[in-house]
Amino acid sequence: MQVHTVRCFGAAAGHGNVALVIEEGPPTPEARQAFARAQPHPACVFLDPGLQRYWFADYYYPHARSPLCLHATLGAAQVLFARAGQAAQDIVLATAMRGQPLRLCRQADNFFVALQPQSVPEVAVDGALAAWLLDQPELTLTAAPVLASVGSPKLLLEVLDRATLHALRPPLDRILDWGRAHGVSGCYVVCRIGEDVYEGRNFNHLDPAMEDRATGVAAGALTAHLGRAITLHQGGALGASCLIRTRLEDGAILVGGRAEAVPAN
Numbered sequence: 001m002q003v004h005t006v007r008c009f010g011a012a013a014g015h016g017n018v019a020l021v022i023e024e025g026p027p028t029p030e031a032r033q034a035f036a037r038a039q040p041h042p043a044c045v046f047l048d049p050g051l052q053r054y055w056f057a058d059y060y061y062p063h064a065r066s067p068l069c070l071h072a073t074l075g076a077a078q079v080l081f082a083r084a085g086q087a088a089q090d091i092v093l094a095t096a097m098r099g100q101p102l103r104l105c106r107q108a109d110n111f112f113v114a115l116q117p118q119s120v121p122e123v124a125v126d127g128a129l130a131a132w133l134l135d136q137p138e139l140t141l142t143a144a145p146v147l148a149s150v151g152s153p154k155l156l157l158e159v160l161d162r163a164t165l166h167a168l169r170p171p172l173d174r175i176l177d178w179g180r181a182h183g184v185s186g187c188y189v190v191c192r193i194g195e196d197v198y199e200g201r202n203f204n205h206l207d208p209a210m211e212d213r214a215t216g217v218a219a220g221a222l223t224a225h226l227g228r229a230i231t232l233h234q235g236g237a238l239g240a241s242c243l244i245r246t247r248l249e250d251g252a253i254l255v256g257g258r259a260e261a262v263p264a265n
Contacts, residue, residue, distance in 0.1 A: 001022060001023070001024050001025050001026075002022070002023040002024055003020055003021070003022050004020070004021040004022075004023075004075070004078075004079045004261065005018060005019075005020055005021075005041075005261070005262040005264075006018070006019050006020075006021060006074070006075035006078045006079065006259055006260065006261055006262065007258075007259070007260045007262060008071040008072075008074040008075050008078075008214060008216075008242075008257070008258070008259050008260075009071055009074065009213075009214035009216065009234075009242040009243060009244050009257040009258065009259075010240075010241070010242060010243070010257070010258045010260060011233070011236075011241040011242055011243040011258075012241070013258075013260060014260075015235075015240055015241050015242065016213065016214065016240060016242055016258065016259075016260060017042065017043075017071045017212060017213035017214040017235065017240060017242055018041045018042065018262070019041065019042075019043045019044070019045060019069070019071050019072040019074070019075035020039060020041055020043070020044045020045070020072075020075070021044075021045055021047060021072070021075045021076050021078075021079045022035070022044060022045070022046045022047065023046075023047050023079075025046045026046075029058075029065060032044070032046055032058065032060055032065075033060055033064075033065060035060075036060035036061065036062055037062045037063075039062065042061065042062070042071075042205075042210055042212060042213070043059065043060070043061055043066075043069045043071060043072040044059070044060045044061075044072065045057050045058065045059050045060075045069065045072035045073065045075065045076050046058040046060070046096075047076060047079075047080075048096070050094065054092055054093070054094055055076070055080070055091070055092075055093045055094070056093070056094055056095075056096045057072075057073060057076060057093045057094070057095055057096060057102070058095075058096035058097070059072055059095070059096075059097075061205070061210075062210065063205065063206065065097065066097075066152065066185075067095060067097040067098050067100070067151060067152055068095055068098075068100065068150075068151035068152045068217055069152075069216075069217070070113055070215075070216025070217050070219075070220065070255055071212075071214050071215070071216050073093065073102060073104070073113050073216070074111050074113065074216065074256070074257065074259045075259060076093065076104070077091065077104040077106070077111040077113070077259060078111060078259035078260070078261055079261075080104065081104070081106050081111065082261065088106070090103050090104060090105045091103075091104040091105075092104070095151065098151070100115070100118075100151050101115075102114070102115055103115075103252075105254075107256075109258060110245070110256050110257055110258060110259075111256055111257070111258075111259045112247070112254040112255065112256030113216070113254065113255050113256065114249070114252040114253070114254050115150045115151060115220060115252065115253055115255070116150070116251070116252060116253070117148070117149065117150060117224040117253065118149040118150055118151055118153075119149070120147040120148060120149050120153045120184075121147065121153060121182055121183040121184060123147060123182045123183075123184065125145040125146065125147060125155060126144070126145060127139070127141055127144070127145065129145065130145050130155075130157050130187075132174075133155075133170060133174060133175050133178060133187055134157070134168060134170040134187070134189070135169075135170050135171050135174070136168070136170075139159070140159070140160055141157060141158055141159060142158045142159065142160060142191075142192070143158045145157050146225055147184065148221035148222065148224050148225040149217075149221050149224070150217055150220035150221055150223075150224055150253055150255070151217060151220075152185040152217040152221075153183060153184045153185055153221070154184070154185055154186065154187070154188045154217065154218050154221045154222075155179075155184055155186070155187045155188065156188055156190070156218070156221060156222055156225060157187055157188070157189045157190070158189075158190050158191065158192070159189055159190070159191050160191065161191050162191055162193065162199060164191065165189060165190070165191045165199060165200075165201060166237055168189060168201065168203075169208075170187070170203055172203060172205065172206050172207075172208065173206060175187050175203050175204070176204070176205075176206055179204070185204055185217070186202060186203050186204025186205075187202075187203045187204070188200055188201070188202050188203075188215060188218035188221070188222070189201050189203070190222065190232075193233070194231075196228060196229065196230050196231065197230070197231045197232075197233070198222070198230060198231070198232050198233070199232070199233040199234065199236075200215065200218060200219075200222075200232055200233070200234050201234065202215040202218055202234070211238060212234070212235070213234060213235035213238055213240040213242050214234050214235055214240075214242035214244055214257075215234065215244075216244060216255045217255075218232075219232045219244040219246055219255050220246065220253050220255045222246075223246040223248070223253050223255070224253055227248075228248065229245075229246050229247045229248055230245075230246050231243065231244070231245055231246075232244040232245075232246070242257070243257055243258075244256070244257050245257055
């Protein structure tokens with residue numbers, strides 16, 4: 001088994017959300033979940049070779065298997081492009097759970113994942129639901145809640161400012177239970193801090209210590225909803241400042257940023 005450690009979406013060298021990229025790993029979902037549960041990092045992706053230059057990507061958080069994790073996909077891009085060399089063309093992955101195609105590309109020091117907007121569950125969402133999920137009875141949103149997805153549906157909530165965003169301490173079990181019941185991968189809360197620039201936090205883990213430093217699927221979902229490219233900051237308050245950039249290109253949404261291999265000890 002080969003295990004690669006990659007810092008993804010870092011705002012600068014030495015920062016980022018860590019993912020483990022595993023080749024020749026255990027073959028069963030149960031063994032893969034046990035491996036992920038034993039790691040101190042938020043996400044693992046197991047790469048399995050397929051036909052015609054495809055790779056299959058199988059994603060695991062410590063608590064659950066996932067249909068898609070973009071920061072782990074960025075880690076896979078770093079590993080695969082480093083092996084292929086500077087002249088490598090785009091690389092194609094397919095997700096293990098749903099067969100969703102993901103095109104990986106490299107531009108200078110950044111890697112991008114190209115994907116398409118996906119359908120979302122038919123679930124009614126409104127301000128009252130948002131206030132209940134976040135345990136904020138007096139919550140004021142600057143836009144109506146919305147569900148959006150590029151492979152893992154998110155409930156997108158926009159609050160007034162950074163102070164409101166940083167002060168949130170929601171009941172994570174409530175969010176997780178609601179998400180499981182409705183096929184939604186947690187809440188992503190953002191505030192606007194500039195022209196097409198946002199800061200966000202992701203609530204999709206039971207353990208507050210496991211809060212995401214960067215959530216690429218949420219950046220993609222927000223881009224799909226807004227219909228324009230954005231810059232998204234995340235993780236600064238957690239000591240791992242991350243920066244996610246998105247673009248729109250020929251109908252696809254590109255989500256990307258830095259991906260830096262961590263040398264083995």
